[in-house]
Amino acid sequence: MYNVKSLKAEEFISDEEIKETLEYAEANKNNIGLIDAIIEKAKLKKGLTHREASVLLACEIPEKLDEVYKLAQQIKKDFYGNRIVLFAPLYLSNYCVNGCVYCPYHMKNKHIARKKLTQEEIVKEVTALQDMGHKRLAIEAGEDPVNNPIEYILECINTIYSIKHKNGAIRRVNVNIAATTVENYRKLKEAGIGTYILFQETYHKESYEQLHPTGPKHDYAYHTEAMDRAMEGGIDDVGLGVLFGLDKYKYEFAGLLMHAEHLEAVHGVGPHTISVPRIKHADDIDPDVFDNGISDDTFAKICALIRISVPYTGMIISTRESQTVREKVLPLGVSQISGASKTSVGGYADPEAEKNAEATSEQFDVSDQRTLDEVVNWLMKMDYIPSFCTACYREGRTGDRFMALCKSMQILNCCHPNALMTLKEYLEDYASPQTRELGMKLIDREIEKITNPKVKQTCYEHIHDIADGKRDFRF
Numbered sequence: 211m212y213n214v215k216s217l218k219a220e221e222f223i224s225d226e227e228i229k230e231t232l233e234y235a236e237a238n239k240n241n242i243g244l245i246d247a248i249i250e251k252a253k254l255k256k257g258l259t260h261r262e263a264s265v266l267l268a269c270e271i272p273e274k275l276d277e278v279y280k281l282a283q284q285i286k287k288d289f290y291g292n293r294i295v296l297f298a299p300l301y302l303s304n305y306c307v308n309g310c311v312y313c314p315y316h317m318k319n320k321h322i323a324r325k326k327l328t329q330e331e332i333v334k335e336v337t338a339l340q341d342m343g344h345k346r347l348a349i350e351a352g353e354d355p356v357n358n359p360i361e362y363i364l365e366c367i368n369t370i371y372s373i374k375h376k377n378g379a380i381r382r383v384n385v386n387i388a389a390t391t392v393e394n395y396r397k398l399k400e401a402g403i404g405t406y407i408l409f410q411e412t413y414h415k416e417s418y419e420q421l422h423p424t425g426p427k428h429d430y431a432y433h434t435e436a437m438d439r440a441m442e443g444g445i446d447d448v449g450l451g452v453l454f455g456l457d458k459y460k461y462e463f464a465g466l467l468m469h470a471e472h473l474e475a476v477h478g479v480g481p482h483t484i485s486v487p488r489i490k491h492a493d494d495i496d497p498d499v500f501d502n503g504i505s506d507d508t509f510a511k512i513c514a515l516i517r518i519s520v521p522y523t524g525m526i527i528s529t530r531e532s533q534t535v536r537e538k539v540l541p542l543g544v545s546q547i548s549g550a551s552k553t554s555v556g557g558y559a560d561p562e563a564e565k566n567a568e569a570t571s572e573q574f575d576v577s578d579q580r581t582l583d584e585v586v587n588w589l590m591k592m593d594y595i596p597s598f599c600t601a602c603y604r605e606g607r608t609g610d611r612f613m614a615l616c617k618s619m620q621i622l623n624c625c626h627p628n629a630l631m632t633l634k635e636y637l638e639d640y641a642s643p644q645t646r647e648l649g650m651k652l653i654d655r656e657i658e659k660i661t662n663p664k665v666k667q668t669c670y671e672h673i674h675d676i677a678d679g680k681r682d683f684r685f
């Protein structure tokens with residue numbers, strides 16, 4: 211039976227409730243009165259329930275969808291402004307004991323190159339990432355208690371935070387590792403991580419079990435209840451996501467929102483971020499064998515609906531998506547993107563070795579292959595502020611403290627000046643002359659938009675301090 215507050219996966223992600231939701235949505239997809247009422251509710255910017263959002267997802271009336279897209283753009287502006295936070299994934303190890311059929315790291319894949327970074331190699335990777343200008347990483351590792359135990363992950367986090375190279379520093383490490391115990395989550399919290407990210411892959415239990423035939427990840431309940439354990443372990447910023455293409459997108463969408471509602475109901479804090487990856491080609495993996503793939507238009511619709519359903523939750527899109535798709539969904543609600551990503555183990559310090567190797571260690575093909583400078587330049591040309599901000603968790607703005615600011619739309623007062631100051635650092639230390647010129651003009655323009663005179667003055671001063679060689683200012 212459906213119970214949003216239950217701690218049992220099958221009750222807070224109730225299959226029965228999802229099926230009823232989808233029936234309700236299908237029955238009401240042309241019900242203009244209801245659709246208008248849902249859109250009006252969304253305009254209050256307090257979000258929608260999974261049932262309401264599912265009706266809009268089922269709706270195919272062009273004028274109503276236009277309204278949804280416009281509202282998504284407005285909500286994105288109101289909550290996040292025009293900053294886009296940049297990050298990079300860092301693959302630590304692709305040893306994995308699981309059998310996920312959509313991932314080339316699955317245990318039975320014998321022709322992929324298996325690698326695990328040593329601490330010396332991590333120094334090289336992180337130095338290469340710092341030389342690009344990155345300040346925020348998401349570390350990734352397969353599940354393997356022998357090769358990648360929690361002690362290894364903790365040691366890596368410690369190493370990453372300790373590397374200071376020229377003016378570079380990694381200031382926030384988000385962690386994407388397998389579901390684990392409360393005790394291990396506590397250790398991650400103590401190591402000073404930002405967000406704990408774990409993709410559900412699919413909320414459909416039967417499909418989940420088929421797609422994860424072997425290994426500890428086969429256990430649907432243990433995986434689905436991971437965020438509750440993470441929160442019990444003190445991690446109050448968690449990131450959800452499904453891998454679109456594995457099962458029917460309408461089912462996944464309802465499940466994703468139910469998961470968000472569950473976290474809010476039980477812990478008082480919804481997800482910090484939602485990621486929207488789509489299945490991609492990789493070694494040993496042909497995305498065409500999964501017949502639930504979604505078109506770019508459906509993908510954009512999902513992004514817009516997530517934006518209006520959970521306005522306070524950041525939305526992440528990776529380099530799995532092409533420049534064109536990224537341009538399409540950025541205005542609809544995406545607040546964070548990866549840039550210049552390598553999805554192989556050791557790919558930053560030595561990209562040539564990966565290219566020339568007999569066997570790849572990549573997790574998936576990257577569609578957007580541009581350099582970070584190109585990504586920064588591209589964002590600014592579209593009038594976004596590329597941001598390397600990591601301020602919130604360093605200022606203790608996590609969990610409900612963060613959510614309170616976000617829900618009242620005050621977080622923008624921090625995001626905007628922080629974006630300008632971290633962009634200024636990037637321009638001083640890493641940008642090409644052309645990007646630098648574009649960025650200086652953008653900062654001059656954007657600083658004038660700060661309405662609070664005190665914040666504006668402080669931001670001015672720090673921008674000058676940064677030009678004088680000082681670093682790491684934040685609101």
Ligand code: SF4
Pocket residue numbers: 306307308309310313314315316317351352353388427
């Ligand atoms: S998705 Fe994760 S758990 Fe599954 S095989 Fe790949 S690395 Fe391992």
Ligand code: SF4
Pocket residue numbers: 295597599600601602603621624625626628
């Ligand atoms: S101020 Fe907080 S929410 Fe805004 S970009 Fe920085 S870390 Fe993110």
